Amino acid sequence: MNTKKTFSFFILIFTCFQLFAQTDKIYTRAGDVLVGEFKSMQKAVLVFDTDYADKEFQIDWTEIDGLEIGNSIIYTSDGIRYYGGLKPMLDKGRLVRVIAKDQEIIMPLDDIVQITSIKVNLKERIIISLDAGFSLTKANSVRQTSAQGKASYTGDKWRFNANFSNVGTVQKDVDPTDRTEGGFTITRDIYRNAMIMGGSEFLSNSEQMLDLRSTGRLGVGYYIIRNSRIYFQAGAGLALSREHYGGDNPTKANSFEGLGLAEFNAYNLSDFSFMAQMYTYPSFTDWGRWRVNADISLKYDLPLDFYIKLSYIHNFDSNPLIDVSKNDYVFKSSIGWEWD
Incomplete structure (x- = not known):
């Protein structure tokens, strides 16, 4: 009985860690919502990883309607670099809220040219x-x-x-x-x-x-x-x-x-x-x-x-x-x- 309780406890802890790690969300223009781990966006391709797919998703940037991601480096077309996260504004049409240190900016997705997750390792x-x-x-x-x-x-x-x-x-x-x-x-x-x-x-x-x-x-x-x-x-x-x-x-x-x-x-x-x-x-x-x-x-x-x-x-x-x-x-x- 104690073994079953211990096993169930570890399963619960593992599930909590998985849910905690899978906090990023991608909203597509087709109405889909992907929950997982954001990797990067460059050259108009967004890379996203989920537990329910064998390989990472690669999505055309023009097909994205909104993002909810954590600590990242966000590069804009005017050369400014923001350190922070993004929140979607789905009712505004391809607008996101950039939440950086001591500031919050609303900008179109088309003004963002590159995003790199701080968690991305060397290989990626x-x-x-x-x-x-x-x-x-x-x-x-x-x-x-x-x-x-x-x-x-x-x-x-x-x-x-x-x-x-x-x-x-x-x-x-x-x-x-x-x-x-x-x-x-x-x-x-x-x-x-x-x-x-x-x-x-x-x-x-x-x-x-x-x-x-x-x-x-x-x-x-x-x-x-x-x-x-x-x-x-x-x-x-x-x-x-x-x-x-x-x-x-x-x-x-x-x-x-x-x-x-x-x-x-x-x-x-x-x-x-x-x-x-x-x-x-x-x-x-x-x-x-x-x-x-x-x-x-x-x-x-x-x-x-x-x-x-x-x-x-x-x-x-x-x-x-x-x-x-x-x-x-x-x-x-x-x-x-x-x-x-």
């Missing part, structure tokens, strides 16, 4: 994507393979992004070509929509006889547009490049350069997302020389975290150190998988 702040592609042309016996990987971490004020890609081409009676590039960027928010950025990138391209170009950069940036659907940021800074060309007459050089950058990202297009990014490097060492790196991609999400992607990458150099083409570009299609 990381996103990793991998994709690969293959093409074969019988007429001229051309085989092309591509592989790409990306990783990102989003913290309260810090962000980290890294990428790596390789494209190889093999053709009968022609020397194979190989193009490899990658890099990383670290960003620190400093005031509202302003940030400081540092990072590095590298490029190796056998077709242009470029054994390696590595570039370190440091600058400041600003979100010109940032909402729950899109963001556009621009920035400026300084860079230092080291180049090593091969061929019959190997050439090495260092270049002190300026830095201009622009990035546009649209992620509330149903299952599509679009990204366009450009880095511009005007040289101070070799006056009149410009380098431009552009990357454009369109991604379509598939079930089970798979996706297909079309990408276009273009590199321009107005005055290469040796006699090679000023332009180099890659167009590729690939299928991939994302872990978040």
Whole structure:
């Protein structure tokens, strides 16, 4: 009898703890109410965990009518960061009450661009994507393979992004070509929509006889547009490049350069997302020389975290150190998988 009472007591305690933990509520525009644990909201996708589902819910931000969540960091389109919770205002139409320290603000859900639960651990702040592609042309016996990987971490004020890609081409009676590039960027928010950025990138391209170009950069940036659907940021800074060309007459050089950058990202297009990014490097060492790196991609999400992607990458150099083409570009299609 005592054993049964003890067992019942522990069941009651466990149930109370579960009910206490499941205090967050999500109200959808379809009239559903989800009770569970809020994880995050970024790029117009809300992540929510419940005990009655095998995996976390991912809900389009436009389908949310209200939230009731606890300690979180709330980022708004004008760059303000609030530490507190949210209460719904269901009779007002997509309005919420932000309850922060010593203040209470009413705002539209569309003014909120990101929410991070203070309870979210390191693993849940990381996103990793991998994709690969293959093409074969019988007429001229051309085989092309591509592989790409990306990783990102989003913290309260810090962000980290890294990428790596390789494209190889093999053709009968022609020397194979190989193009490899990658890099990383670290960003620190400093005031509202302003940030400081540092990072590095590298490029190796056998077709242009470029054994390696590595570039370190440091600058400041600003979100010109940032909402729950899109963001556009621009920035400026300084860079230092080291180049090593091969061929019959190997050439090495260092270049002190300026830095201009622009990035546009649209992620509330149903299952599509679009990204366009450009880095511009005007040289101070070799006056009149410009380098431009552009990357454009369109991604379509598939079930089970798979996706297909079309990408276009273009590199321009107005005055290469040796006699090679000023332009180099890659167009590729690939299928991939994302872990978040």
